[in-house]
Amino acid sequence: MARTKPLVIVTRRLPDLVETRMRELFDARLNIDDHPMSEAELAEAMRSANVLVPTVTDQITASLIAQAGDSMKLIANFGNGVDNIDVSSALRRGITVTNTPGVLTEDTADMTMALILSTARRLAEGARAIPSGEWTGWSPTWMLGRRIGGKRLGIVGMGRIGQAVARRARAFGLSIHYHNRRRVAPAIEEALEATWWESLDQMLARMDIVSINCPHTPATYHLLSARRLKCLRPDAYLVNTSRGEVIDENALGRMLEAGELAGAGLDVFENEPKISDKLIKLAAAGKVMLLPHMGSATREGRNDMGEKVIINIRTFMDGHRPPDRVLPSML
Ligand code: 8YV
Secondary structure (H helix, E strand, C coil): CCCCCCEEEECCCCCHHHHHHHHHHCEEECCCCCCCCCHHHHHHHHHHCCEEECCCCCCECHHHHHCCCCCCCEEECCCCCCCCECHHHHHHCCCEEECCCCCCHHHHHHHHHHHHHHHHHCHHHHHHHCCCCCCCCCCCCCCCCCCCCCCEEEEECCCHHHHHHHHHHHHCCCEEEEECCCCCCHHHHHHHCEEECCCHHHHHHHCCEEEECCCCCCCCCCCECHHHHCCCCCCCEEEECCCHHHECHHHHHHHHHCCCCCEEEECCCCECCECCHHHHHHHHCCCEEECCCCCCCCHHHHHHHHHHHHHHHHHHHCCCCCCCECCHHHC
């Protein structure tokens, strides 16, 4: 007897290649017009599907998980971060959760370097000066940024992406410092010539540039609190390609406005897609560089993420452990 295909509900439009493959393999219900699903739509999906494929734009809350039908077995997140999913509730209900680690490491690290360079070397301001007509010719003292070679980079979160940022930053002549809840293996520290700081406060106080690369978990929510942000030197730059929630965004906005920080490059925000008026004003004035959550936005990366989602679903449906299971120890 032919096995019936699992009903897989995908909450957002995915790359054509991925959707085509999903159509072949699964009874795939796709979101052709790419509208962010309402809570009612998500609840209906939880009741009827075998597998839900959400993204960072869907909040899969405890209340939605409580409405899951008996046939709902797997939440295969299209994304690395799983802070959009109440994973503990899902696991308690016997629903497996997977994510897509690894395939967006290099792209996100590239974007982190781009933000470091953009903020320190004033790329956005410079690029705007031409269409606005502000540029009237070269001048020895105009539009000066800061040299990044020889400076200290403090990486908060030395996982896959943090290490990929460190590799790139070393090539630009930055010295590598990091804070991580666990010290990384000596071989990694040696290869990156990285200095571990047990105290985040002390590291922040000594860095020229700080990059946030840790996941958002209950333990890292507002890790860079108003108090900790004050540890940063007034001539330091802060970049974030992880999750907005790791930084107290209001406090950061206030400090940037008051000139208590040299600049910031942010790809992620606390209440996406909402961004505070203060940050938008600062961006318009060239004081911060804001990007619309583009860290992993490459065609290759999105195809690879889709491929991972498919492998996770297939392995799970074949009765095996999917490769990218999210375990309670990771939360
Ligand atoms: C993704 C991300 O685009 O994977 C992540 O954790 O932050 C992004 O790069 C997004 O989360 C997809 O759901």
